[in-house]
Amino acid sequence: MFRKKECVAMLLAGGQGSRLYALTSKVAKPAVQFGGKYRIIDFPLSNCINSGIDTVGVLTQYQPLVLNEYIGNGLPWDLDRYFGGASILPPYQGKERSDWYKGTANAIYQNLEFIDKFDPDYVLILSGDHIYKMDYSKMLEYHKENNAACTIAVLDVPLEEASRFGIMSVNEDGSIYKFTEKPKEPDSTKASMGIYIFSKDKLFDYLRADNKNPDSCNDFGKNIIPEMLKNGERMMAYEFSGYWKDVGTISSLWEANMDLVGKNATFDLSDEGWRIYSRTESRPPQFLGAEAKVDNSILTEGCEVYGEVKNSVLGSGVKVAKGAVVVDSVIMSDVEIEEGAVVNYCIIDSYTKVGKNAKLGKVKDEAAGVTVIGEKCIVPEGTVIGDNEMITEI
Amino acid sequence: MTVVGLIFSNVYDRNISEMTRKRTMASVPFGCRYRLIDFALSNMVNSGIDKVGIVTHYNYQSLLDHIGNGKDWDLARRSGGIKILPPFITAYDSNVANKLYSTRLEAMIGINNFINRCTEDYVVLSDCDIICNINLSKVIKQHEESGADLTVVTKKMFLTDDDAGKHTIIESDDEGYASNVYVSTSNTIGINPISTNIYVIKRTTLQGLLLEALAHGYKSFTLDVLTVLAKKRLVKCYEFDGYYAYVHSLAGYFSTSMQLLDPNVRAGLFGIKHRPVMTKVRNSAPTKYTDGAVVNNSLIADGCVIEGEVIDSILFRGVKVGKGTVIKNCILLQDTYIGENCNLNCVITDKNVVIKDGRNLSGHESMPFFIEKGARV
Numbered sequence: 209m210f211r212k213k214e215c216v217a218m219l220l221a222g223g224q225g226s227r228l229y230a231l232t233s234k235v236a237k238p239a240v241q242f243g244g245k246y247r248i249i250d251f252p253l254s255n256c257i258n259s260g261i262d263t264v265g266v267l268t269q270y271q272p273l274v275l276n277e278y279i280g281n282g283l284p285w286d287l288d289r290y291f292g293g294a295s296i297l298p299p300y301q302g303k304e305r306s307d308w309y310k311g312t313a314n315a316i317y318q319n320l321e322f323i324d325k326f327d328p329d330y331v332l333i334l335s336g337d338h339i340y341k342m343d344y345s346k347m348l349e350y351h352k353e354n355n356a357a358c359t360i361a362v363l364d365v366p367l368e369e370a371s372r373f374g375i376m377s378v379n380e381d382g383s384i385y386k387f388t389e390k391p392k393e394p395d396s397t398k399a400s401m402g403i404y405i406f407s408k409d410k411l412f413d414y415l416r417a418d419n420k421n422p423d424s425c426n427d428f429g430k431n432i433i434p435e436m437l438k439n440g441e442r443m444m445a446y447e448f449s450g451y452w453k454d455v456g457t458i459s460s461l462w463e464a465n466m467d468l469v470g471k472n473a474t475f476d477l478s479d480e481g482w483r484i485y486s487r488t489e490s491r492p493p494q495f496l497g498a499e500a501k502v503d504n505s506i507l508t509e510g511c512e513v514y515g516e517v518k519n520s521v522l523g524s525g526v527k528v529a530k531g532a533v534v535v536d537s538v539i540m541s542d543v544e545i546e547e548g549a550v551v552n553y554c555i556i557d558s559y560t561k562v563g564k565n566a567k568l569g570k571v572k573d574e575a576a577g578v579t580v581i582g583e584k585c586i587v588p589e590g591t592v593i594g595d596n597e598m599i600t601e602i
Numbered sequence: 603m604t605v606v607g608l609i610f611s612n613v614y615d616r617n618i619s620e621m622t623r624k625r626t627m628a629s630v631p632f633g634c635r636y637r638l639i640d641f642a643l644s645n646m647v648n649s650g651i652d653k654v655g656i657v658t659h660y661n662y663q664s665l666l667d668h669i670g671n672g673k674d675w676d677l678a679r680r681s682g683g684i685k686i687l688p689p690f691i692t693a694y695d696s697n698v699a700n701k702l703y704s705t706r707l708e709a710m711i712g713i714n715n716f717i718n719r720c721t722e723d724y725v726v727l728s729d730c731d732i733i734c735n736i737n738l739s740k741v742i743k744q745h746e747e748s749g750a751d752l753t754v755v756t757k758k759m760f761l762t763d764d765d766a767g768k769h770t771i772i773e774s775d776d777e778g779y780a781s782n783v784y785v786s787t788s789n790t791i792g793i794n795p796i797s798t799n800i801y802v803i804k805r806t807t808l809q810g811l812l813l814e815a816l817a818h819g820y821k822s823f824t825l826d827v828l829t830v831l832a833k834k835r836l837v838k839c840y841e842f843d844g845y846y847a848y849v850h851s852l853a854g855y856f857s858t859s860m861q862l863l864d865p866n867v868r869a870g871l872f873g874i875k876h877r878p879v880m881t882k883v884r885n886s887a888p889t890k891y892t893d894g895a896v897v898n899n900s901l902i903a904d905g906c907v908i909e910g911e912v913i914d915s916i917l918f919r920g921v922k923v924g925k926g927t928v929i930k931n932c933i934l935l936q937d938t939y940i941g942e943n944c945n946l947n948c949v950i951t952d953k954n955v956v957i958k959d960g961r962n963l964s965g966h967e968s969m970p971f972f973i974e975k976g977a978r979v
Binding site: 245283470478485489490492497503504507 | 633634635644673863865868871872873878879880881883885886887888889890891892893894895896897898899900901902903904905907909
């Protein structure tokens with residue numbers, strides 16, 4: 209006999225994140241490391257458990273291995289449960305048809321049975337692309353109060369940026385009357401955050417109908433939401449204010465990392481009441497050598513710094529040798545930077561070795577672009593790599 | 603071959619009473635993010651032991667909080683895993699001459715039920731205050747092959763005047779059998795093989811010894827068991843050659859902690875492949891170093907915010923160091939808050955201590971200034 213869950217979360221984690229190039233050549237975007245000790249997916253997962261949602265289906269497709277292992281049984285997020293917890297949902301072979309997930313809506317459609325098992329009243333749809341802290345239980349309250357079929361979280365964005373987002377036009381009572389994907393001339397600044405709560409029956413009806421429509425792209429933004437609006441369903445916009453960052457590009461990923469740096473950082477992870485959980489390996493504390501110089505940076509467990517680090521984010525187990533200099537950079541786990549190497553305005557993916565006296569990137573200024581070094585690269589001694597480069601193999 | 607581990611969590615509490623007033627020796631914080639028991643526990647888990655009994659006596663709330671269900675050591679199991687063994691006896695029986703060691707034997711008699719229900723072939727006994735990373739499988743293998751009743755892990759240590767009477771010295775013969783056991787001798791300055799209080803014994807042998815101890819009213823493991831067996835040439839020594847330290851006083855806690863600033867010590871404790879030291883995960887954010895922070899030769903946990911100067915020090919999780927403050931040779935435990943323009947030298951702050959702006963506090967290496975849990979200065 210199964211119990212029931214009021215709300216089940218479905219986390220779309222199958223995206224490639226192609227605009228992160230080298231950083232997502234081996235891992236899906238939600239598995240990209242962030243902020244020293246996290247991966248992007250830690251944010252929606254931690255938000256779920258902190259919001260009291262303990263049943264999360266994680267839909268994987270592109271390069272799922274790292275992600276599968278990382279999520280495991282959901283233990284780090286307290287999502288290891290008898291009933292509920294974290295479940296990884298890859299596309300599967302069916303008796304009659306075997307399909308990859310064709311679109312966001314199709315991914316959910318293929319897992320309706322999974323959702324149904326918990327007999328939820330509501331389904332929360334999340335994506336694994338964003339860095340933010342949000343109490344989904346408040347959004348669910350709002351959804352219930354308004355008796356909505358669908359509630360979409362929206363964020364006020366500057367008018368000049370609005371054309372990059374899906375924009376909601378909203379009545380005074382918060383109900384949505386128009387939705388435009390990336391409008392050239394936006395008439396509202398309320399951007400969809402890609403977070404939806406559906407009443408279960410409505411979701412199931414629309415997904416089933418959508419699946420029968422051969423012309424559909426099976427996408428929430430392109431098909432489901434417009435279709436629901438067209439049919440006059442009660443759609444509500446839930447206004448979120450707070451830090452929210454799409455880390456879909458190299459520059460936005462760099463910026464979001466830097467938002468954690470500084471005493472009064474834009475984004476604060478030290479809130480004990482809203483912890484961000486992550487799967488961590490057992491590593492010793494960080495060590496700063498006698499001649500180390502660390503300014504305006506964040507470091508985590510396993511780091512060893514004997515050189516100079518400024519305005520940077522260092523992942524776990526990063527070694528910066530004597531005489532090496534790291535400035536304005538995001539260094540992911542287990543990177544070794546050898547003596548005399550200089551790293552400026554770079555993102556370096558995990559397990560890469562930067563040889564002695566190598567010079568990577570260019571001093572950050574308005575013209576310079578971020579240089580990206582992929583994972584497990586060996587950068588030979590004395591190598592010089594300019595700005596705005598993307599290196600996956602040397 | 604199956605093995606069960608037993609860890610004694612309260613031995614030597616009195617040695618470092620400043621820190622064990624409200625916690626067990628096992629839960630004394632050590633090395634930025636660990637508790638002493640993490641070393642004994644990790645040693646067992648890394649050696650394939652997945653059933654560990656933790657013998658407690660009193661004050662063990664902090665220990666229970668730390669261990670939880672054993673998840674962080676992968677010891678949350680249906681079968682085996684962590685077993686907390688609360689007391690059946692009173693600690694520090696007033697009739698016993700050698701109180702510390704009597705506790706161990708009495709404790710084991712008290713948990714007879716647990717031991718009798720075990721089906722494992724061997725039992726590894728370990729104290730909770732041993733700071734080392736040892737492969738116990740090797741000790742067990744040697745024990746199995748030797749046919750000895752008991753194997754004791756020894757370590758050659760340089761003992762000073764301060765160590766007098768605090769160790770059991772075990773000399774061994776050419777074949778590795780314990781030949782002489784010295785308890786509480788004072789004339790021990792120099793290098794001596796001391797007992798690490800890690801023992802391997804066959805479960806059935808241990809059960810027999812415990813029955814005998816109960817029947818004869820034996821109190822001391824060292825005097826009534828180890829010494830007697832050694833005389834019969836039934837005790838083998840296993841000499842451990844890795845890093846080993848113990849905590850026998852507050853000054854010892856201070857100096858042992860400071861040894862962690864030596865990269866060789868860290869390599870011997872934390873740098874051994876496939877043998878990580880595991881501890882309770884706290885999910886602190888990474889540590890922030892602000893503009894103008896100066897941190898040299900220091901070991902820092904996650905969750906700190908450092909705006910001042912930190913030299914030759916050890917900072918636990920969630921420590922805040924304000925602007926203009928200089929911290930030298932200090933050990934600041936979890937969530938210590940140091941205001942602005944303070945000067946601290948040779949200070950140990952227990953958890954949640956608040957040092958207000960402008961304070962000047964200093965101890966000496968031989969007598970560090972200890973500030974108790976939750977104090978405001």
